Amino acid sequence: MKSFFESHLWPLKNRLYRFAILWLKDRDKAQDAVQDTMYKGFINQEYLATISNPTGWMVKTLKHEALQQIREAGKWETMDDVGDLAMEVSPEVDFSRKTKMVFKFIEKLPERQKEIFFLREVEGLTHKEMATYLEINEGQVKVELHRARKKLKSFLENYGK
Amino acid sequence: MENKHKDLWEKYWKGETSVAEEKILFQALEEEPEDGELKTFYSGIQSLRAERPKGIHLPLQSFLWQKMAAVMLAFLTVAACWWGYRSYEQEQEARAYRQVVEAMGKIQFNLKKGTSHLESMEKIKYLNSAANWYENDKNN
Numbered sequence A: 001m002k003s004f005f006e007s008h009l010w011p012l013k014n015r016l017y018r019f020a021i022l023w024l025k026d027r028d029k030a031q032d033a034v035q036d037t038m039y040k041g042f043i044n045q046e047y048l049a050t051i052s053n054p055t056g057w058m059v060k061t062l063k064h065e066a067l068q069q070i071r072e073a074g075k076w077e078t079m080d081d082v083g084d085l086a087m088e089v090s091p092e093v094d095f096s097r098k099t100k101m102v103f104k105f106i107e108k109l110p111e112r113q114k115e116i117f118f119l120r121e122v123e124g125l126t127h128k129e130m131a132t133y134l135e136i137n138e139g140q141v142k143v144e145l146h147r148a149r150k151k152l153k154s155f156l157e158n159y160g161k
Numbered sequence B: 001m002e003n004k005h006k007d008l009w010e011k012y013w014k015g016e017t018s019v020a021e022e023k024i025l026f027q028a029l030e031e032e033p034e035d036g037e038l039k040t041f042y043s044g045i046q047s048l049r050a051e052r053p054k055g056i057h058l059p060l061q062s063f064l065w066q067k068m069a070a071v072m073l074a075f076l077t078v079a080a081c082w083w084g085y086r087s088y089e090q091e092q093e094a095r096a097y098r099q100v101v102e103a104m105g106k107i108q109f110n111l112k113k114g115t116s117h118l119e120s121m122e123k124i125k126y127l128n129s130a131a132n133w134y135e136n137d138k139n140n
Helices: A004-024 A027-043 A054-072 A097-107 A111-121 A127-134 A138-158 B006-013 B019-031 B037-049 B059-125 B127-139
Strands: none
Touching: A004 A027, A004 A054, A004 A111, A004 B037, A004 B059, A027 A054, A027 B059, A054 A127, A097 A111, A097 A138, A097 B037, A111 A127, A111 A138, A127 A138, A138 B006, A138 B037, B006 B019, B019 B037
16 A cells, blocks of 8 residues: 555656756756655655645655755855745756747746745646645735736737847 | 637637637647748747656665665664674773783783792801811811
């Protein structure tokens, strides 16, 4: 029989990895952050089995790990809370030109919009799933997604001009 | 590009499309012959979707490995302590033996020293016999 970790937390690894790429823009660092998050999930699986949103807990832990990675790399200036990941990190060189274009746009978004946009466009999550991931309400998700897409439209219209 | 699904795109920019509707839009975008900014942007999104971690291990394996390593380390530590204690014990025994032998040697030396001092007494013991010999010679 599969443990809680194997059935509920381990399947999140690909999504968490891509989410870590959003913040760290580096595959190796993203992998390290996800590995550490998975280990923490494994250690705390008994507790996670009792809470209503273990996915949210994993995302929060991943965010914390990503912050730690950035902090260690010395690529940060000030940090007030775990939710603040809006710092400049240059993308790893081997990302394609198209992917860098996505990063360029995402960088311009406020933190919450960035996460919502990414979860929708890259992960294809529904409003409800995004609300669970980020531990916010669906209404907030809809508003932020609308704002992000509005900005995308204007970004694409002005891109290369 | 946008004419075919104009209404759906309008809905998309407002953030009102469902995941299924967005799939239709992106599929249509992929089939577009021209490479517009939107198509390029969504190709970038596609590349990100294809990203997969390569070296993430199930923590269970590393946890078991760590457990085994800890047990092994504890065993090695105990074995090293036991071996160290045994060596210390043997060294102590050998040292005690050497000290006993040394002490015995000293006792023997001192006993010998006493015996050599008594040798002159032995000579004194025979002094009378020499006088006797002298007396006997004289009488003869």
